[in-house]
Every structure is written in structure tokens, then in C-alpha cells.
Amino acid sequence: MFRPNFILLALGWALLQQVHLANAWPTPHQLSQWLPHFKSQRPQTQPDFARRNFETMSRIYNLTVYPNQLPILGGGGAAAPPGLFTQDVRGRVTPVGDFEDFEHSIEYFFSLSPVPQGNAVKGAITGYRIVEFSSQCPEIAASVVYLYCSVVDPGSPDHGRPLPALKQVAFWRFDSQGTVAYYDAWIPNLHSWVELTNGGVPVSDPQFQASSITQICTLTQLRCHGENRQWDSIEQCIADLSQKPYGNYDEAWGDNIACRSIHLVLTQVRPDVHCPHVGPTGGGKCVNAPYAERYFSDESLFGSPSGETFVCK
Numbered sequence: 634m635f636r637p638n639f640i641l642l643a644l645g646w647a648l649l650q651q652v653h654l655a656n657a658w659p660t661p662h663q664l665s666q667w668l669p670h671f672k673s674q675r676p677q678t679q680p681d682f683a684r685r686n687f688e689t690m691s692r693i694y695n696l697t698v699y700p701n702q703l704p705i706l707g708g709g710g711a712a713a714p715p716g717l718f719t720q721d722v723r724g725r726v727t728p729v730g731d732f733e734d735f736e737h738s739i740e741y742f743f744s745l746s747p748v749p750q751g752n753a754v755k756g757a758i759t760g761y762r763i764v765e766f767s768s769q770c771p772e773i774a775a776s777v778v779y780l781y782c783s784v785v786d787p788g789s790p791d792h793g794r795p796l797p798a799l800k801q802v803a804f805w806r807f808d809s810q811g812t813v814a815y816y817d818a819w820i821p822n823l824h825s826w827v828e829l830t831n832g833g834v835p836v837s838d839p840q841f842q843a844s845s846i847t848q849i850c851t852l853t854q855l856r857c858h859g860e861n862r863q864w865d866s867i868e869q870c871i872a873d874l875s876q877k878p879y880g881n882y883d884e885a886w887g888d889n890i891a892c893r894s895i896h897l898v899l900t901q902v903r904p905d906v907h908c909p910h911v912g913p914t915g916g917g918k919c920v921n922a923p924y925a926e927r928y929f930s931d932e933s934l935f936g937s938p939s940g941e942t943f944v945c946k
């Protein structure tokens with residue numbers, strides 16, 4: 634499992650120069666394959682919105698590739714390049730949650746991208762490819778991206794060994810500048826991916842669960858001080874969390890350990906905001922929201938009825 638350990642973040646910076654990034658930018662030939670209508674309709678006057686939207690998508694996913702996410706991990710939304718998300722962007726990333734502002738969107742898209750120093754296999758996203766893409770009007774696009782993972786451990790024979798890839802399926806709505814205003818994204822099979830990157834150890838393994846709880850408690854005590862403090866002691870935290878269900882990574886939103894293990898990453902970025910999410914109450918994020926609220930809250934999330942947000946008018 635990708636276990637973040639930002640104490641070692643500085644080491645990550647030292648490794649930057651040595652990391653080989655897969656080139657993710659498609660050739661013009663690939664682009665024409667992925668945009669079948671780009672050429673086939675009105676070739677002389679084809680608007681370039683599809684290409685513009687593709688580029689926004691591409692720039693977003695490029696920032697999940699290690700080490701491109703590190704400035705955002707350190708500096709939050711202020712370190713994000715302009716033009717990707719609007720200031721009041723909102724969206725959903727199933728199975729993690731709803732994100733109701735710019736800072737949350739930035740954090741959940743980029744700060745959760747694994748750093749090699751933070752997990753047992755030294756894995757990170759090292760390349761991406763937008764494998765499916767469609768944009769039939771300037772406001773809307775749909776995409777599927779493969780996020781390729783591999784071992785980042787320069788000097789070791791393991792360096793570059795491919796790890797299981799992640800997939801993200803997403804619908805996007807843009808403002809008039811081609812900046813993302815709303816998104817509805819889904820990472821399928823996250824649970825299997827966690828198990829595979831953890832060497833095939835099932836999440837149900839009691840030792841895995843115990844060490845995950847210990848890690849959450851150790852790092853929470855380390856990062857959440859003063860008003861952000863969640864537990865009296867690591868022992869208290871372990872005792873409390875051991876009473877909660879572990880949960881599963883395909884439905885991580887809940888009052889469980891899987892949810893807290895994801896939100897734990899962000900306690901490093903903004904402890905005041907994220908410490909409560911890993912604490913006893915779940916801080917409104919790791920809580921047992923009803924099914925309909927977790928997956929069908931389009932109206933409150935996007936401000937328009939279901940079926941209105943991601944369609945060309």
C-alpha cells in the first residue's frame with residue numbers, strides 16, 4: 634500500500650533529477666485517433682475547443698506524475714498552476730468523496746498522488762495516458778486516463794519496475810476559458826490496486842489492518858497538535874480505531890480505517906482542515922454518509938439537477 638511518509642519528503646526532492654518520467658504527451662497521430670470528429674467534421678473550420686480541453690486534462694494528470702505533485706504537496710493550492718481549476722470548482726471523486734472548493738479539489742487531485750518514500754514498494758505514478766477522450770462542445774469533455782505506476786528507487790535494480798496502473802474515468806465541465814468548473818470522476822478497482830501494490834496482501838489481513846491503524850495513529854499524533862489534536866495518546870487512538878470497521882477502498886467514504894488512511898495524507902498539507910477527518914468523529918469526511926448522499930448528490934454538489942451538468946446544450 635502507498636503509505637505516505639512526508640518526513641522523507643526532503644529525500645524526494647533530492648531524487649528529483651534522477652527520476653525518469655514517461656512521456657505522456659500524445660503524438661499528433663494519436664491525437665487524431667482520439668478525437669475522431671476533430672478532422673471528420675468541417676475540417677476547415679473545426680473549433681479547437683476539443684484540443685484545448687484535452688490539454689487541460691493532460692496538464693491536470695501530468696501533475697499527478699511524480700515528482701510534479703511535490704510543490705502542491707508542500708504549498709497546497711497556491712502552488713497549483715493557473716488555468717486548471719476555477720476558484721470555485723466543485724466535484725466528486727468516487728470512491729473518496731465530494732470536494733466543494735478549489736483547495737480541496739487541488740489537494741485531492743494532486744496531494745494524494747503517492748510519493749515513493751512513503752510506501753513499502755517505493756511506488757509512484759510515473760506516467761499517464763489519456764486513452765479515451767471525447768469533447769463535442771466547448772463546455773464538456775469525457776475522459777479515461779491510465780495512471781502508470783512504477784518503482785522509483787534510483788540505484789536499485791528494482792528502479793523502473795512497473796507496478797499496477799490506476800484508472801480514472803471522468804466527466805468535466807469547463808468555464809469559457811477552458812478551466813475546469815465541475816468534475817465527476819471515478820477510480821475503479823482501487824481496492825484491488827491497494828492490495829496488489831501491497832504485494833498481494835489482502836486488506837482483510839489482520840496484520841495489515843493493525844499496521845495501518847498504528848501508522849494512522851502515529852502520524853496523527855505527530856501532525857495534529859494543539860487545537861488540531863485528536864487523541865490523548867497513540868494507544869488511545871489505536872484502541873478507538875480498532876473498534877471501527879476497516880472498510881474497503883472501493884467505498885472509502887465512511888467512518889472506517891480505509892477512509893482515514895487516505896485522509897491521513899492530507900494532515901500534512903493542512904492539519905487544521907484535515908486532522909478532524911482522521912480523528913474520532915471523522916470530521917464530516919470519514920463519516921457514514923447515506924448511499925444517496927455519497928453517490929447521487931448532484932443537485933447540491935453541482936447546483937443543477939442530475940443529468941444537466943455534464944451534457945452539451
Ligand SMILES: *[C@@H]1O[C@H](CO)[C@@H](O)[C@H](O)[C@H]1NC(C)=O
Pocket residue numbers: 657658691692695701
Ligand atoms: C509535464 O510536466 C513536465 C514537468 O513539469 C513538463 O516538462 C511537461 O512539459 C509536462 N507535459 C505536459 C503535457 O503538460
